[in-house]
Amino acid sequence: MLARAGSQKGRAFPIVIVGHVDHGKSTLVGRLLHDTDSLPDGKLEQLKAVSAKRGLEFEWSFLLDALQVERDQGITVDTTQIWFTTEQRRYVIIDAPGHKEFLKNMVTGAAQADAAILVVDAAQGLAEQTKRHAYLLHLLGIRQVAVAINKIDLIGHDAARFSEVAEAVRGYLADIGIEVSALVPVSARAGDNIAVHSAATPWYQGPTLIGALDAFVPRAHAVDQPLRLPVQDLYRFDDRRIVVGRIESGRLAVGDRIRFAPLGREATVATLEAWRGDGGAHVPRAEAFAGESVAFTLDEEVFVERGALASTPDRRPIDANRITARLFWLDREVLKPGDRLTLKIGTAEREAEVEAITESLDVETLDVATATQVDRNGVARVILRTRRPVALDTYDAQARTGRGVLIRGPQIVGGLVIEAADRVAHDIVAVDSSVTAADRARLNGHRGGVLWLTGLSGAGKSTLAMATQRALFAQGKQITVLDGDNLRRGLNRDLGFSEADRAENIRRLAEVAKLMADTGMIVIVSAISPLQAHRDTARQIIGAGFHEVHVRADLASCESRDPKGLYKRARAGEIAAFTGISAPYEAPVAAQLTIDTTRLSVSDAGETLLDYATRYFAA
Incomplete structure (x- = not known):
C-alpha cells in the first residue's frame, strides 16, 4: 500500500468517477481508499463484521453505499465526497451515480471536478449509458479523463479483449473532443493495477490508476482568476448594511473598487467582517480568497440585491438576456420552444423562455440534427431569453459562472453550460431634459416627488391616496x-x-413613479410592497424624492374591513401567499411618516398625509 502523506497541504484535487451502474464504480472507490491507506482506523474491520452479521459477502462498495436503499438495490443514488491522499497530493473523490434515473446528481457532482475516471466493464465494453456519461463530461468541460477498464479478472486478464475495449473507448472519446490520458486494466475487487502493477497483466506497461491520477494537471487556481462573487443576501446589522456571498474566483480586499452586475453599480469595499464563532468580538480582516464565504460593507449605499455578481470594474462578466447554451435535459416532460422556466446561475434566478432549439445530439451515434423538442436525457443546443438581464460568463472563460440549471417548480430539470451570450448595451447615454426640475417647480408651485404608501391589504392605503389626490388637485397641484x-x-x-x-x-412601479416625479408631479403610490428589500429598491431608483409612508393597521382590523373579500378567500385557501396570512409583511424600519388607521379616523388620517405632502413638496 502507499503511505499516506498526511502532512501534505494545499487544495484537494477534485475528481469525479462516472460510469455505468453495473461497471463497479463504488467498488473501485472503496479499493482506492484502501490502497492509499485513507480509511479511518478500524473502518474496514467494522464493515466486514457488519457484512458477516447480515450474511453478506463483503463488498468494497459498502464503504460508500451507506444508505440502506443503496445496499438493498445495489446502486448508488447520491453523490458522495471522500478524500484520499497519494504520495503526490490530496484528492477529493466525487462519486457520481451511474443509474439512468440519477443523472441529475451525476451532473451536479461532475460539475465540481477538474478531471474524471470513466469506469468501463471489460466484458460489456462501451455501453450506451457509458457514452452518455462520457458526453456529459465533455458537456461540463472536463477534458482530463483516465479510463479504468474494470473487472479484468473476470475475462481472464485477456490482453486482446482489453485492447478491443480500449480502442473503442479511445475512439468515442476522441470523437467528442476528449483525449484519454490513460487506459488502465484494473480489477477493483482484487486490486489489480490500482496502486501497484499486477503480475496478472505482464502485457500492460502503462501507469497504475494512481499514477494516472497523479499525472493530471490542476486547473488554474481559482484565486488567480478574475473576481466573481455572487451575492447571497444582504443584512442590516447595527447601522451597517452587510453584503454576504461566496467568492467563486479571485480575491477581495478592503479598498477594492467593485462592480455589481447586471445593474453596473460600483462602490468600494469598506470592511470585511468576521465574528468569533463563540459569539465574541467582531474581528475585521483585510483580505479574502476564492472558496471563502464573506461578509462586507461598502463605502456608499448603492443598490445591491441577491443574485447580483460582484467583479472588478475592469474584468467584468457579461450582462446578457439572450443566451446560447449546451443543455442536458432531465425532465420526463419534453422541452419545447416557448417553454418558460427559471434559469439559475450562481445565486441569480431569472424567468427564461426557450426561444429556439437549434440542434439536438444523439450521444450514441454523435449525429447532430434539427429538433423541435428535447426528450428526457437528451442533449441539445438552445437559445434562452430572459426577461431581466443576468450576469454570467461563457464556460470556456469562467467555468464557475459559465454553467447553470433550469428549474420548473421545485425541480431541477436541466443542466447547461453557456457557449455564447448577447451583451445588453451599456453604452446608452441618457438625454437631459430641456426643462429643469427648478423650471417645473416654479411653474407648478411645488416640487415633484413620490409618497410611497405601504401597508397590509385593508389598512386604508387606497382610501388615503384617493382622498389626498382630490385635496391636492383642488389646491391646483x-x-x-x-x-x-x-x-x-x-x-x-x-x-x-x-x-x-x-x-x-x-x-417597474418605482421606475414609472420616478419618470412621473421627474416631470414635476406629486405621485402617490399605493402598494402593499410587503418586503423591506423591495421598498429599498424603490428608494434607490427614485432617489431623494422618495417618501416612505407606513399606513399601519393590525391584522384583525384589516381582516374585519376586508373591502375586496381577499382575507376570506385567503383563509379558505383560495389565494396562495397572501400577505399577512400565508406570506410575511415587513413593517418599515425607518418610514418618514406612519399613519395608524386603527386609531385615526379617515378624515384625520387624510389630514395627516395632506399636511405632510404640503410641507415636503412646497417649492
Whole structure:
C-alpha cells in the first residue's frame, strides 16, 4: 500500500468517477481508499463484521453505499465526497451515480471536478449509458479523463479483449473532443493495477490508476482568476448594511473598487467582517480568497440585491438576456420552444423562455440534427431569453459562472453550460431634459416627488391616496395616484406573485413613479410592497424624492374591513401567499411618516398625509 502523506497541504484535487451502474464504480472507490491507506482506523474491520452479521459477502462498495436503499438495490443514488491522499497530493473523490434515473446528481457532482475516471466493464465494453456519461463530461468541460477498464479478472486478464475495449473507448472519446490520458486494466475487487502493477497483466506497461491520477494537471487556481462573487443576501446589522456571498474566483480586499452586475453599480469595499464563532468580538480582516464565504460593507449605499455578481470594474462578466447554451435535459416532460422556466446561475434566478432549439445530439451515434423538442436525457443546443438581464460568463472563460440549471417548480430539470451570450448595451447615454426640475417647480408651485404608501391589504392605503389626490388637485397641484392593483391590469399583467415577480412588480412601479416625479408631479403610490428589500429598491431608483409612508393597521382590523373579500378567500385557501396570512409583511424600519388607521379616523388620517405632502413638496 502507499503511505499516506498526511502532512501534505494545499487544495484537494477534485475528481469525479462516472460510469455505468453495473461497471463497479463504488467498488473501485472503496479499493482506492484502501490502497492509499485513507480509511479511518478500524473502518474496514467494522464493515466486514457488519457484512458477516447480515450474511453478506463483503463488498468494497459498502464503504460508500451507506444508505440502506443503496445496499438493498445495489446502486448508488447520491453523490458522495471522500478524500484520499497519494504520495503526490490530496484528492477529493466525487462519486457520481451511474443509474439512468440519477443523472441529475451525476451532473451536479461532475460539475465540481477538474478531471474524471470513466469506469468501463471489460466484458460489456462501451455501453450506451457509458457514452452518455462520457458526453456529459465533455458537456461540463472536463477534458482530463483516465479510463479504468474494470473487472479484468473476470475475462481472464485477456490482453486482446482489453485492447478491443480500449480502442473503442479511445475512439468515442476522441470523437467528442476528449483525449484519454490513460487506459488502465484494473480489477477493483482484487486490486489489480490500482496502486501497484499486477503480475496478472505482464502485457500492460502503462501507469497504475494512481499514477494516472497523479499525472493530471490542476486547473488554474481559482484565486488567480478574475473576481466573481455572487451575492447571497444582504443584512442590516447595527447601522451597517452587510453584503454576504461566496467568492467563486479571485480575491477581495478592503479598498477594492467593485462592480455589481447586471445593474453596473460600483462602490468600494469598506470592511470585511468576521465574528468569533463563540459569539465574541467582531474581528475585521483585510483580505479574502476564492472558496471563502464573506461578509462586507461598502463605502456608499448603492443598490445591491441577491443574485447580483460582484467583479472588478475592469474584468467584468457579461450582462446578457439572450443566451446560447449546451443543455442536458432531465425532465420526463419534453422541452419545447416557448417553454418558460427559471434559469439559475450562481445565486441569480431569472424567468427564461426557450426561444429556439437549434440542434439536438444523439450521444450514441454523435449525429447532430434539427429538433423541435428535447426528450428526457437528451442533449441539445438552445437559445434562452430572459426577461431581466443576468450576469454570467461563457464556460470556456469562467467555468464557475459559465454553467447553470433550469428549474420548473421545485425541480431541477436541466443542466447547461453557456457557449455564447448577447451583451445588453451599456453604452446608452441618457438625454437631459430641456426643462429643469427648478423650471417645473416654479411653474407648478411645488416640487415633484413620490409618497410611497405601504401597508397590509385593508389598512386604508387606497382610501388615503384617493382622498389626498382630490385635496391636492383642488389646491391646483399636479398630482396622480399609481395603484398597485391597477398596474397589474396593464403594465405588470405578465407578472405573478412569486418572489421574483413581486420584486419585478415593485421595480417597474418605482421606475414609472420616478419618470412621473421627474416631470414635476406629486405621485402617490399605493402598494402593499410587503418586503423591506423591495421598498429599498424603490428608494434607490427614485432617489431623494422618495417618501416612505407606513399606513399601519393590525391584522384583525384589516381582516374585519376586508373591502375586496381577499382575507376570506385567503383563509379558505383560495389565494396562495397572501400577505399577512400565508406570506410575511415587513413593517418599515425607518418610514418618514406612519399613519395608524386603527386609531385615526379617515378624515384625520387624510389630514395627516395632506399636511405632510404640503410641507415636503412646497417649492
